Amino acid sequence: MPLPFLAIAVPVFHSSGAWIASTAASGYIAGTLSSTWIGAFVLGNSSLLGSLGLVSAAGIFGATGGLAALSSGAALGVGSALTAVGLGGVASTLGIAPTVTFLGLTPIGWAIAGTAATVAASLGLYVTRKTMRRINEERAKGGLEPTTLTGIIREVRLLEANSLETILAWLDAELDNVSLSDDHKDVTVDGQVFSLHRLKYVVNKDGSEELVFVTRTGRKKRVLQVKRAPVPEGFLA
Template identity: 85%
Template sequence: MPLPFLAIAIPVIHSSGAWIASTGAAGYIAGTLSSTWIGAFVLGNSTLLGSLGLVSAAGIFGATGGLAAFSSSAALGVGSALTAVGLGGVASTLGIAPAATFLGLTPVGWAAAGTAATLVATLGYFFTRKTMRRLNEEREKGGLEPITLAQIVKEVRLLEAQSLETILARLDTELNNVSLSSDHKEVSVDGQLFSLNRLKYVVNKDGSEEVVFVTRTGRKKRVLLVRAAPGPDGHPA
């Protein structure tokens, strides 16, 4: 089966000095401005990276720079907690990303991400030599070293992992049934241990948000409901 055509978004230097994703003739992509190259890359290519299991809503939120919000209770709203507003609510409050960005990441039967070699081979179908050459030309303009597909996969995985750790650390402070291990490799939810590298943060179409465990066959199992779906009045049911 032929793979669908998908324009790869290339991070370029914005006039503000930050990075923003661009698809060439189409110009800048709204909502992709980031202080880091990898942030703009993830925001611009979230559909592809999400379909490969490389990022979840956690990584997207991290790419926006929103993780700093968790160090300030004011950023979450007076008296509000992550379990009350969810990532979508925090993003909306800070004005860093439209809700559609997160809703678009709802997985449809997540396939296991596989090995780094498998991911690099898969991405190779989309990243032509011309694309990689342009990508590295723009990195050079920003004072960065050339990068390979393998290094991109590593950086995306690191962003996703660090973002999820920060989110779980916040939930640890809010909920009595959540405990993040001191080495941040495991989390206990209701007394059951889970490895962080098998967890994803999902925003569902109904507006609910949850942490899920992804099995090796790509199925997801809810580990923690972070925010219930909003009712008719707009508040969580």
């Protein structure tokens, strides 16, 4: 299934000392300000990166700076466990990202996410030589070394992996049936062991949130329901 055309949002060095995603057509993109270059890149290109299976809601949350917020006093002030409010609830309460950022991240392209070559070829359709040149020009303004398409993919994968590890550690502390291995390579849920690199954190359109296992054919299998869908007014939970 062909992917729709999407203009790549390029992180630019902001006057605040942070990074923000920008496009030639519309300038700065609201909600993409991040303390890191890769954070702004992920926030600015979340739809494309999600469709390629590179990020899930975990990576988006990490890009906003939400990982630090999870352990902050403000997050604890939400007054409920992550399993009750979910990432969307934490983000909304702390004002770190629009809630809509976490919707629609059930990518059709997870089946191709297994091989780096396939992902690079797909992303390369959008990150042209001209775009890559502008990316490195802007990185230089922020004091960063030049990067490559492979380097960008590596950074995106690392952000997603680190974000998911942090979220799983939080769930490990909350739930008796979730256990993260000491080397952070596997997680055990209800006695079943799953490799972290095949797990994604999904926020569904009905507001529910779940951890899913992605098979080699791209099928999803729910591993853990983190948050139930909100119950409409007038209905019993």
